[in-house]
Amino acid sequence: MKATETPPAVAATDPAPVSKSSAPAGKEKKSGEGKTLNVFSHGVLIIWAILVVLPLLWAIMSSFKNDDSILSTPWALPDKLHFENWSRAWSQAHMSDYFFNTIVVVGCSLIGTLLLGSMAAYVLARFDFPGNRFIYYMFIGGMSFPIILALVPLFFVMNNMGMLNTRHGLILVYIAYSLPFTVFFLTSFFRTLPGSVAEAAMIDGASHTRTFFQVMLPMAKPGLISVGIFNFLGQWNQYMLPTVLNTDPKYRVLSQGLVELASSQGYKGDWSGLFAGLVMAMLPVLAAYIIFQRQVVAGLTAGAVK
Secondary structure, three states: OOOOOOOHHHHHOOOHHHHHHHHHHHHHHHHHHHHHHHHHHHHHHHHHHHHHHHHHHHHHHHOOOOHHHHHHOOOOOOOOOOOHHHHHHHHOOOHHHHHHHHHHHHHHHHHHHHHHHHHHHHHHHHOOOOOHHHHHHHHHHHHHOOHHHHHHHHHHHHHHOOOOOOHHHHHHHHHHHHHHHHHHHHHHHHHHOOHHHHHHHHHOOOOHHHHHHHHHHHHOHHHHHHHHHHHHHHHHOOOHHHHHHOOOHHHOOHHHHHHHHHHHHHHHOOHHHHHHHHHHHHHHHHHHHHHOHHHHHHHHHOOOOO
């Protein structure tokens, strides 16, 4: 008689229930940790949004109230909309002049920054030549240099060149101030663009200049919009450079005008006009970010996947 043996298949299937019972426990643990992390991150974002949005809404609300309401009931809604606060800040506080100077200076400097920065970044990203990395690291070093250390020599340089208290002098300083970050940002962005497109344009007879302006620059539109928004925010809110290099009252920019308005209205008690001027300065920045919000996100994430 042959002895009966246990089939190996049956023996092999014995530990299966143990593994099946342990797998859901690990998945439930990971899902629980994910839910906890999501709740924590959403809570932090909600708190951050409240801290940012509430002062903005309070400033807008105060710009439509009179001085008595601002001091007596600062958190209450205005009894009626006082649009005369805005007209008074625009005309009597010379906000119109500050706006014009700021738009001219920031508009010209932004165009110059994007043009020169994109050209330098394209050369550093696409062409290999002696000193390429040295020039690139020099631009990066400019980002870490404190601007306050250059104010005194910059003042004398601008004075000797006859560009002190002028719009074009402030435009050139803004361009030089914004170039390091622009070149750093766009160099990484140009490296992610396909080089085959530029090679095809060169084969078709396009020059380097035509290839850059008609082929590569339109492809870099998301990156240009992103770095343009960052430069616009920095140049629009710049206060230190115009305070030192632009002391002529007729050429004051918006940041200088707001400080002048705050110091003068502090004695007169025209708080409603001060809040109206403050909201006027915030609206262009807020509108620019809302309009180009998707382009900014697209430009920041375009280089993540090659």
